[in-house]
Amino acid sequence: MTLITTEAELADTVQRVMERQHVDITRDLDGEPVVHAVFDLHEGEIAASAHAVAASAAERFRNAELSADDVVEFRELTALADELAELTGGHGTLVMRPARLNAYRAALGTFVESRDEAEWLREEDREPLAVSRSLLYPLEQLSAEAMQAALSQPAPRSV
Numbered sequence: 001m002t003l004i005t006t007e008a009e010l011a012d013t014v015q016r017v018m019e020r021q022h023v024d025i026t027r028d029l030d031g032e033p034v035v036h037a038v039f040d041l042h043e044g045e046i047a048a049s050a051h052a053v054a055a056s057a058a059e060r061f062r063n064a065e066l067s068a069d070d071v072v073e074f075r076e077l078t079a080l081a082d083e084l085a086e087l088t089g090g091h092g093t094l095v096m097r098p099a100r101l102n103a104y105r106a107a108l109g110t111f112v113e114s115r116d117e118a119e120w121l122r123e124e125d126r127e128p129l130a131v132s133r134s135l136l137y138p139l140e141q142l143s144a145e146a147m148q149a150a151l152s153q154p155a156p157r158s159v
Contacts, residue, residue, distance in 0.1 A: 021142050023149045033153040037101045037146040042091045048131035050084035052111035053077055076103055098146040105139040108132045
């Protein structure tokens with residue numbers, strides 16, 4: 001049974017709609033298309049996201065031998081968690097390239113999935129879990145739109 005409530009501390013799922021989400025395509029200095037996903041998050045969503053991304057990165061890379069690709073992914077997730085943590089305390093508009101948005105969505109998904117599979121839940125994970133779960137579907141949609149926009153752009157001109 002899924003409980004839907006607006007009080008994140010008591011919820012299994014918080015039902016919210018991500019505000020002002022869209023894909024923006026601009027041109028760089030060379031005239032090449034640049035795709036960004038733009039969306040707003042409230043203070044609680046930013047704090048929950050920072051917690052979830054940091055926890056996902058820590059758990060995934062805790063005891064693993066890291067390949068070069070793993071190091072790059074770990075650095076990306078750590079940087080994303082740090083940037084989200086800096087935004088905690090207010091709401092804001094986030095602008096991400098499709099690859100970073102996908103990494104963000106995947107980290108939230110890993111956090112939610114690991115907590116759903118666990119037999120117990122830490123108290124400090126309750127609110128971030130509820131909020132992260134509510135962000136997954138809108139982020140998945142936005143990520144798909146951003147990826148489609150990026151892939152539909154013409155190939156870069158050769159120099």
